[in-house]
Amino acid sequence: MTEMLILAVVVLGATFALALLGMLRQGTPTDRILIAQLLGSNGVGLLLLLALLQEQLALLDVALVLAILSVVVVIAFTRRGKEQADA
Amino acid sequence: MTLSNSLPALIVASSLLPGLIIFFLREGSHRLRSVLNMFGAILKLVLVAALTWGVFQDDFFETRWQLAPGLELVLHADALSVLFVNLSTLLWLVTTVYAIGYLEHSPHRSRFFGFFSLCVSATVGLALAGNMFTFVLFYELLTLSTYPLVAHKGTPEAVRGARIYLAYTLSGGLVLMLGAIWLQALVGPLEFVEGGLLSQLPDELHGQLTWIFLLLIIGLGVKAALVPLHGWLPQAMVAPAPVSALLHAVAVVKAGAFGIVRVVYDVYGIEFASDLGLLMPLGIAAAVTIVYGSIRALSQDNLKKRLAYSTVSQVSYIALGTAIFGPLGTIGGVAHLVHQGVMKITLFFAAGNYAETLGVHQVSEMNGIGRRMPLTTLAFTVGALGMIGIPPVAGFVSKWYLGSGALEAGVAHWVLPVLIASSALNAAYFLPILQRAWFRPAASSWPQENIPARRFETHASLFLPPLVTAALALLFGLFAGAYWSPVEWAGLIAEREYLR
Amino acid sequence: MPDAATLYGLLGIVLAGLGAHAAIVQRDSIRRLLAINVMGVGVFLVLIATAYFGPNQDPDPIPHALVLTGIVVAVAATALALALLRAFERSDDE
Amino acid sequence: MLDVISLLLIFSGLAFYLAGTIGVLRMPDTLCRLHAVTKADNLGLGLLASGVLLQLSDPLQMLKLLLIWVLVLAASATGGQLIARHTLDQKPNGDPPEDAR
Amino acid sequence: MKAGALLYLDLIMVILMLVLAIGALHARSLRHAVILFIVFGLVVALAWARLRAPDIALAEAAIGSGLAGALLLAALRDRRPGDDATRRAPVWQSVAVGGLVTALVVLLAWAFLEVQGGRANEPLANIVQATLHESGVSNPVTAVLLNFRAYDTLLELTVLLAALLGVMSLGPQRSPMRAAEPMAAGLIGWLIPLLILAGGYLLWVGAHAPGGAFQAGALLAAAAVLAHLGGRREFQLPGHTRLRLLAVAGCAVFTLVGVSTLLGSGVLLQLPSDWAGGLILLIELFATASIATALFLVYLGGHPPSWNSREVHPDA
Amino acid sequence: MNESMSLTIILPLLGALLAAAWPRRGVFIGITAVLLSGLAVGWLWFSxxxxxxxxxxxxxxxxxxxxxxxxxALSILMLSMTALVALAVSVYASHYFTRRSQxxxxxxxxxxxxxxxxxxxxxxDLFNLYxxxxxxxxxxxxxxxxxxxxxxxxxxxxxxxIGLLGSMGYLAGVALxxxxFGTLDMQQVAAQTGDDPVSQAALIVMTAGLLLKSALFPLHFWLPPAHSNAPAPVSAGLSALVVKAGFYLVLRLWTEVFPDTLSTQGVTLVAVLGGGAILWGSWQALQAERLKLLAAYSTVAQLGYLFVALALFMSAPPGVARELLFGALVLMALTHAFAKSSLFLAIGVIQHRAGHDRIAELDGTAQRLPATTFAIALAGVALIGLPPSGAFLGxxxxxxxxxxLDQWLLVVVIGIGSLLAxxxxxxxxxxxFGRSALSVQAIHSVHEEWPALLLALTATLLxxxxxxxxxxxLEHMA
Incomplete structure (x- = not known):
């Protein structure tokens, strides 16, 4: 079980890295925010797995907060564009 | 708190406190300021008289105040300091009277008299300093308190002159301080002791001691206006006349000369200094300065400048006397400390009177001035004759002792020519002035006649001080043998220095 | 084979170095601020790495508390810096 | 047994994550990429979370897990919508030149 | 074996952080750099989780990455288009500084490796464990923060207050946002109560599990930021006295607790162990309010109209 | 007994909270809090x-x-310095700010x-210090x-x-x-430091960070603009007190936490930098066109003296001379605090009255503002290191x-620095002293002038x- 979980964590970590690679490659800022969001949900997944692996249920709270706040950042970013477009 | 441990401090405070109060007086409270000034000056005179009497009786006076471990403020009365304190106290009293009259209507008098009092406090502190640290402290304070006096007029020339003065004296102070600190690093806190203490040091330190001596003499030489460190003195002539008088006769220049005497006699000890071979270079520097100053004085048309170069020359007699190994030379040098003071202050008072009363600044404008201002010119004449060394004025006495000292020490072959040359040069630049003043016809009008001649040639507070100091110069010459005369005091000092 | 604490600790030191270098080299204020924050993360990593004793062992709570304090302080400073930057850019208009 | 189901769920979740990520890397334009991301978020995390859920015993924690999933679901849907709108808004002007590499 | 396999994850994270850090520090475009920095914060939060530091992971997610990210993005918005953000030191300087920093890094790394040989800090962790029952809380991090090293935390709140006062003195806030379009408004509408709920939960749970005033305050501040971003018309800050009281309340209650212990026992912040739990909760409660206020006001980038007392002389 | 220690921190903190909550009563709260924390320092003296x-x-x-x-002893002297300077500056500040919002x-x-x-x-505690x-x-x-x-x-x-960068460096050392050593307590750390790599690395980064914060040449570049552009009371506080904090910490760390770690090269480096600070700071002060900039550069130079003194102290062999130098170092720090705060307050008065602080246009100020000019003169005397100031003894x-110690180069540097000063x-x-009388407004209230004068008198006479x-x-209370 533990070994498989570790494998899962490593795979998810690799996915994360891959997504990030995409982010570094992509041109537009919108794409970057998009991938940032993907990374966020990726991170949430990682936290869940780590919570199991390290037997730290507190990491679920972290996942919760991360989930909420990644939305806040997305909104902050898009609102910026809105303001600029209006101005 | 007895008199024996408080009197030196009281003497310093007697001018310091009135000075500090004067700063805060309104410009208009002329009377109160004058009263405070005179009160301080007279009080100081009384205290100094008590001190002198005590020292004469071999009483012990010393104030100690620790500023930091190893750095003690020591005010100590010995024969040499009493001599200098007397000189400065006496001449301060006279100068105060003079300055009150001189500055009657000029602005910023509170500032002026405040710093004036501080300046005298610093000088007296310097005179009473019992160790090198205290000496340096008051040496720097003297610089600080004289700067505003030099800059007092506030004209661009005054500010510039003050800046040059400051540049020289602060650098000198720094060098002196370095020397003093180095010395302290070698031997610890060093008190002034008659005969000095350094001779007991091991031989391997002698090299360092020579360097320290050089530093100390350079530091002191700036104020004493030893060539080539004299550059500030002619520049500082922009100061008001009472300041010049004080600077040249009592405070600054004398402080340097006095310091040289202190260092040679009471730090190194004259014999040790002689052993180290330090006296000869000092003597040569003094001799060069004597001749150089006189030569420069010859070509000055500005009266005050001529007097300034004369000071350069005359003060070095003190250094010269110090550099001559032997009691007679010592007596000559030390006595000249006083003699030059009373004579030079007379000359500056007179010059100030000419400028203040008639607007006369140049020698070439002095034709016939003796008839317009006979009393002032009389005083001037006494001072000038004294400078040349004509008996019975005091200057003759000091020169006599210097000459005899040189003979005694076996250095007559170069000292005597210097003395003779200097006297000749003195005559060459003073006698023409006297001749103009007494024997040439006056010009039709004076450059700027400020004070019209009524009963007297000018205000009493202007012409009385030079008369008093001229009288002193005569008295010191005539009664050189009296027990109260500077020469006798100098003898007392010499006796102690050569006791061992 | 290095353990996690060493790895993250060394990473922290390298990050601190990178941040310090950029903080000195960059001239733009926001970039400097980013650099200083990266430097802070590096230092915090060193602290947390030393508190780590293994995946199933309780760590030392003291560095955790310190880093928590450090994070708040860093945010406060960042906020002040950004406000200063804003005021600076606005003052241009006056 | 529970462990096996749990691991199965987790790894299928991972597969979606991977697919979403590769999608982002390969898709030609922003809107398509957005689509891929939303897939990964919704399904990947959903499966993974349910896998994790099976390992928990405390109902409160389970609730929390559910909340996380719902949150990510809703947020990414809405956020994705915002981004899409934002992208369309910006299209006429093209991308700001400063971001061109 | 187990730890060895996890090392792959660690390696991935390390590389990610390095890449992201370098990207955030040297990306050509400033906005690019800021976004990379936010992602960097995310990875850092994961690293904290990986290193068994959930308190810090929470704080990093909420403050370090979340709020700092929002702040930076807002700052980017203030930027004028013409500002040149790519100016940097000449190459020789960069190389010289690089050399110096490298030397320092090598030195530090050497020292750090030296330390890893034999670490001495376990005893203190043990002391914390042994003393935990006297602290009034069961989460060791909270015990350290609010009891063992409460003085640090008091000062930390004060630092936040100082920053707040500084920001407030620099001018008025940014102009408020326009109302959000329905889509965003809907999202914001249900996120805000969730954030408040989560904040309350973290505050409560802090006594025995990771969480506490800072994380809770950050979430509340995030709620307010969201409301602001949504341009909510009904969103009104309290008047100046109340707002100021709110901002200083955390510090003030903390200080007052300190003063009363000082008067009682002669020792600052010596919490009686019977009361410690309650006092810590009290302090955290007010601290949360102040932190939330401070973080939000700071996000506004200047003082809101309700901050100032009525001026006699108008501000220049 | 020990309450007073906490009170010196808590009282100004409480005052700050009150002043933040009720800004309208700021002046009253401010002066009272400064006064009370000063009293707490006095109480601390007794204990x-x-x-x-x-x-x-x-x-x-x-x-x-x-x-x-x-x-x-060292900390109480620093506390007293802070209390006195803060009090004088506060009195001045209560008249300085003309706009209520400010x-x-x-x-x-x-x-x-x-x-x-x-x-x-x-x-x-090392982290608390952070x-x-x-x-x-x-x-x-x-x-x-x-x-x-x-x-x-x-x-x-x-x-x-710069401050953030510096404190990050410091914090890196603390982390290490x-x-x-598993502790943050200074004494406990001090018991374990030696010349091992950890101690050395920590010492280097902490010192570097603190030197940056205390603006030792050539890390001083941020100081002159900050100190010369702040409002006068703030400049006084910054130059007199805040820069001392960094210096104080370096002093504490060197002498108490890392006594066996410090290498000769490190000490030499700091001495060289201090010498550079003296020369460069003084030279720049001489070139400055504005009074405040002059004062700020003078701070750079004066910090140089302090660090040179510290370096000499560290390299002196144990003995009486070393103890005496330590006292001198403290005295110099104290004197500078009083003199520099006085200078900045006096400049503030001039700036208020003359409307500017350009040195070339100051003629006539002395006549209009005698007390202020006197304060500048006294403060200047202390900065040069002339008697009767404490700096002279130092x-x-x-x-x-x-x-x-045969450091002749330093002797020369100090000498040149004094002349430049x-x-x-x-x-x-x-x-x-210049003649041209400019339109300098008369002083409204003497409160504006006497804080500077009192500070200057403290630096010199006291x-x-x-x-x-x-x-x-210092010897008995160390």
Whole structure:
């Protein structure tokens, strides 16, 4: 079980890295925010797995907060564009 | 708190406190300021008289105040300091009277008299300093308190002159301080002791001691206006006349000369200094300065400048006397400390009177001035004759002792020519002035006649001080043998220095 | 084979170095601020790495508390810096 | 047994994550990429979370897990919508030149 | 074996952080750099989780990455288009500084490796464990923060207050946002109560599990930021006295607790162990309010109209 | 007994909170809080004299787990310096700010700064020092920007960045120390440091960070703009007190935490940098066209003296001379605090009355503002190191040590520095004697002038003639 979980964590970590690679490659800022969001949900997944692996249920709270706040950042970013477009 | 441990401090405070109060007086409270000034000056005179009497009786006076471990403020009365304190106290009293009259209507008098009092406090502190640290402290304070006096007029020339003065004296102070600190690093806190203490040091330190001596003499030489460190003195002539008088006769220049005497006699000890071979270079520097100053004085048309170069020359007699190994030379040098003071202050008072009363600044404008201002010119004449060394004025006495000292020490072959040359040069630049003043016809009008001649040639507070100091110069010459005369005091000092 | 604490600790030191270098080299204020924050993360990593004793062992709570304090302080400073930057850019208009 | 189901769920979740990520890397334009991301978020995390859920015993924690999933679901849907709108808004002007590499 | 396999994850994270850090520090475009920095914060939060530091992971997610990210993005918005953000030191300087920093890094790394040989800090962790029952809380991090090293935390709140006062003195806030379009408004509408709920939960749970005033305050501040971003018309800050009281309340209650212990026992912040739990909760409660206020006001980038007392002389 | 230690921190903190909550009463709250914390320092004096150096574990937890405050001779002197300077500056500030909005912003931040300073001088915990340092620099930065001018804000921004960089360096060292020694308590750390790589690395980064914060040449570049663009009372606080905090910490770390770690090369480097600071700072001060810039560069130079003294102290062999140098170093730091705060306040008066602080246009100021000019003169005397200031005694000892240790180059540097200092001080005073009377407004209230004068008198007369007790005090209360 533990070994498989570790494998899962490593795979998810690799996915994360891959997504990030995409982010570094992509041109537009919108794409970057998009991938940032993907990374966020990726991170949430990682936290869940780590919570199991390290037997730290507190990491679920972290996942919760991360989930909420990644939305806040997305909104902050898009609102910026809105303001600029209006101005 | 007895008199024996408080009197030196009281003497310093007697001018310091009135000075500090004067700063805060309104410009208009002329009377109160004058009263405070005179009160301080007279009080100081009384205290100094008590001190002198005590020292004469071999009483012990010393104030100690620790500023930091190893750095003690020591005010100590010995024969040499009493001599200098007397000189400065006496001449301060006279100068105060003079300055009150001189500055009657000029602005910023509170500032002026405040710093004036501080300046005298610093000088007296310097005179009473019992160790090198205290000496340096008051040496720097003297610089600080004289700067505003030099800059007092506030004209661009005054500010510039003050800046040059400051540049020289602060650098000198720094060098002196370095020397003093180095010395302290070698031997610890060093008190002034008659005969000095350094001779007991091991031989391997002698090299360092020579360097320290050089530093100390350079530091002191700036104020004493030893060539080539004299550059500030002619520049500082922009100061008001009472300041010049004080600077040249009592405070600054004398402080340097006095310091040289202190260092040679009471730090190194004259014999040790002689052993180290330090006296000869000092003597040569003094001799060069004597001749150089006189030569420069010859070509000055500005009266005050001529007097300034004369000071350069005359003060070095003190250094010269110090550099001559032997009691007679010592007596000559030390006595000249006083003699030059009373004579030079007379000359500056007179010059100030000419400028203040008639607007006369140049020698070439002095034709016939003796008839317009006979009393002032009389005083001037006494001072000038004294400078040349004509008996019975005091200057003759000091020169006599210097000459005899040189003979005694076996250095007559170069000292005597210097003395003779200097006297000749003195005559060459003073006698023409006297001749103009007494024997040439006056010009039709004076450059700027400020004070019209009524009963007297000018205000009493202007012409009385030079008369008093001229009288002193005569008295010191005539009664050189009296027990109260500077020469006798100098003898007392010499006796102690050569006791061992 | 290095353990996690060493790895993250060394990473922290390298990050601190990178941040310090950029903080000195960059001239733009926001970039400097980013650099200083990266430097802070590096230092915090060193602290947390030393508190780590293994995946199933309780760590030392003291560095955790310190880093928590450090994070708040860093945010406060960042906020002040950004406000200063804003005021600076606005003052241009006056 | 529970462990096996749990691991199965987790790894299928991972597969979606991977697919979403590769999608982002390969898709030609922003809107398509957005689509891929939303897939990964919704399904990947959903499966993974349910896998994790099976390992928990405390109902409160389970609730929390559910909340996380719902949150990510809703947020990414809405956020994705915002981004899409934002992208369309910006299209006429093209991308700001400063971001061109 | 187990730890060895996890090392792959660690390696991935390390590389990610390095890449992201370098990207955030040297990306050509400033906005690019800021976004990379936010992602960097995310990875850092994961690293904290990986290193068994959930308190810090929470704080990093909420403050370090979340709020700092929002702040930076807002700052980017203030930027004028013409500002040149790519100016940097000449190459020789960069190389010289690089050399110096490298030397320092090598030195530090050497020292750090030296330390890893034999670490001495376990005893203190043990002391914390042994003393935990006297602290009034069961989460060791909270015990350290609010009891063992409460003085640090008091000062930390004060630092936040100082920053707040500084920001407030620099001018008025940014102009408020326009109302959000329905889509965003809907999202914001249900996120805000969730954030408040989560904040309350973290505050409560802090006594025995990771969480506490800072994380809770950050979430509340995030709620307010969201409301602001949504341009909510009904969103009104309290008047100046109340707002100021709110901002200083955390510090003030903390200080007052300190003063009363000082008067009682002669020792600052010596919490009686019977009361410690309650006092810590009290302090955290007010601290949360102040932190939330401070973080939000700071996000506004200047003082809101309700901050100032009525001026006699108008501000220049 | 030990309450007074906490009170010196808590009272200004409470004052700051009150002033933040009720800005309208700022002046009253501010002056009262400064006064009360000064009284707390006075109380601390009594307990120190009665019980000797002591420390207190805050929260009742043993140091290591908890945080320790400690008081000894050095810290009480620094606290007293802070209390006195803060009081004078506060009185001045209550008249300085003409716009109420500015005044309202000043007081809470000012009190926070004082709380931070007091906390810093009492701290016995390495991490707590980090927090206090940050509190200090954030409040100082906010105060710097208070004027609202573009230059002031730019300077504040730079100041903040530098401060953050410096404290990060410091924190890196703390992290390393904790990882190695498992404690943050200064005494416990001190018991374990040696010449091992950990101690050395920690010492280097911490010192580097603190040198940056205390603006040692060539890391001083941020100081002149910050100190010269802040409002006058703030400049006074920054130059007199805040830069001392960094110096104080370096002193503490070197002498107490890392006594066996410091290498000769490190000491030499700091001595060289200090020498550079003296020359460069003085030279720049001489070139400055504005009074405040002059004063700011003079601070750079004066910090150089302090660091040179520290380096000499570290390299002196144990013995009486070393102890004497330590006292001198403290005395120089104290003198500079009083002199520089006086100078900045006096400049503030001039700036208010003349409308500018350009040196070339100062003619006639002396006539209009005699007390202020006198304050500048006295402060200048202390900056040059002339009698009767405390700096004269300090410099004497400093030169004594330099000569005893055969550091002739330093002797020359100090000498040149003194002359340059004299040059820049008298450049100003020379103008003060100038004739042309400008339209200098008369003083409205004497309160504006006397704080500067009192501070200057403290720097000169009080510290010059009344500081002999410092040496035995430092020795017995260490």
């Amino acid at each position: 120190l004299l009665a019980d000797g150096p002591s420390h207190q574990a805050l929260g009742g937890w043993d140091p290591g787990l908890g945080i320790r405050l400690q008081v000894d 005044a309202e912003r000043f007081w809470p931040l000012w009190l926070l700064m004082i709380a931070a300073l007091n906390g810093l001088f009492l701290a016995g 927090v206090t340092l940050e509190l200090l620099s954030l409040s100082a930065v906010a105060l710097t920007a208070l004027g609202g001018k573009r230059a002031g804000i730019a300077a504040a921004l730079r100041y903040l960045m 120390l904790y990882s190695a 410099k004497w000892r400093l030169l004594y040590s330099a000569i005893s 004299a040059a820049y001080v008298f450049r100003v005073l020379g103008h003060a 510290l010059g003639f009344g500081s002999a007790w410092i040496w035995p005090f």
